[in-house]
Amino acid sequence: MDGTAIALSARLAGVTLLVLLPLAVLLGRWLAVTRTRFKPWIEGLLALPLVLPPTVVGYYLLVAMGNQSALGRLFEAVVGHALAFSFGGLVFASVLVNVPFAVQPVQRAFESISPDLREAAQCCGLTRWQALWRIELPLAWPGLLSAAVLTFAHTLGEFGVVLMVGGNIPGETQTVAISIYDRTQSFDHASAGAMAALLLVISLVTMAVSYGLVERLMRRRRSA
């Protein structure tokens, strides 16, 4: 077992979640109510990581983070080292790749809240922001939970993009998935197998628990 890689993966998943979830709430809520005619294009753009090969996404991310790009140079000027092949770069890539996993459940959850209820909240004296915070967020809770679990599990399991933009630096960018690949290549089947089994169990348990919770929450809502 590669403890360093496991810890790194957990840290990456946690940080990704912290950064992505607030963004997903704002973006998902906006997509749920917007009437812009560009909506299908925006949704399509956000869904790209689902259909593009990780190498394609990884390639573009690498270009974007390189010292030829404004983003890469800005990061290097502020932090002191390159964005590519660093933990920061990994977080950046991970957030982008996970956008569809976080935004879509949140968007569906907000779409399922009737605009009538928003009006009712305002008639009770709540401003739009108060209504979002006190009425819509609690009601969208199952969607947020799904988004969080999917993002977390998916980050643990991401391989291609991480390899492209992170390389394979132990303690910095070598996640569990990469470590398993490494160990397999070097015929360390005991370690690779143990980590693979661990990933399998964690993923299965988190998904099952979250599906169960969402199902229970939704059943209560439906009968309301």
Place this chain on the structure above:
Amino acid sequence: MIELNFGRKLGALDLQVDVTLPSRGVSALFGRSGAGKSSLINAVAGIVRPDHGRIRVGERVFYDHDSGTDLPIEARGIGYVFQDARLFPHLSVAGNLRYGLKRARGTHTVGWDSVVEVLGLDHLLDRRPWNLSGGERQRVAIGRALLRQPSLLLMDEPLASLDAPRKAEVLPYIERLAREFALPVLYVSHSIEEVTRLADHLVIVSEGRTVASGELSDIMSRPEHAPLIGRYEAGSVLDCTVLQHNDDYALTTLRFADGQLRVPRIDLDPGAPVRVRIRARDVALALSRPMDVSIVNKLPGRVQQITPRDGPYADVTVDLGSRTLRALITRESCDRLGLQPGTPVWTMVKSVALDSRSVGFSRRPRSASPAQAPDLPQKPGAPAEAD
């Protein structure tokens, strides 16, 4: 005063509103579905924005196109009871009620205890919206709107989505709240039965326009409004008081300005105010005092106006002295009896026609402020819960 003077084009509907409503009592907006009643009330709430004009409630201007005033919904200080209760599904009944209370500004004139008591919510407080009946949900929604301490209560067909027994369950609560909490109510309905039981002031809405506005009994007594109210339902409204009961025959005698009416027994103490709606089609006319007929409600008067209707009908308004009563008879009968304005006639109303649908206890003597009202009528017993 509540000044509503605005317009808005909404697809095929061209809403043109121009009415002034009293700042106390229940004002009903009555009209067929699609007439624009809901759009009108939504403009008052701030959900629909007018194209032009002005909305003012008392001293507060909600909307004024010329000065660019457009208060957001939450700043208007209104309570809104929707046709579907729209309770917050993640909160208990108490949580829903508290949402109204927490957001209320200024002094609280509507207390928690009185709302819970008047609407009979005590045993529901811990329940969740999904295990309430339709009628209970609507009562909670009314409570939530009241606790917001509104300066105006809007009700958009609050009974329309309920079946008849649930309607009968909720209606007395609405009658009671209008009496107990002195605040103006704007009540949208397409049911003349609800309107006559609840309203003091009546506005008729037709094809987006406010075509008539005035005191309920006055608007109802004018035959020119009959087509809008409906031939079956049109008639007169008389404000009466309970005189006495006859328990053997299960009848109640009511007194009004021009005489007495015998109706099927109603459970109110003598002296209680009652409002009776008499449909024009339930009134018959005779030239001399009818002697050997089963009908006991016989009132003398003079023909005031005869309005011919489509087909065989004529609408005859009879002046009873201080009140008028309308009769829908055939044009043939009208000619056979030789009726003309001024002709002395006897009006006859079957007691059986004045069933519980047409007799509702009215809330308070007209024009008396709630504080001065000497003796409020007996509170109706809370209807049995169908739990």
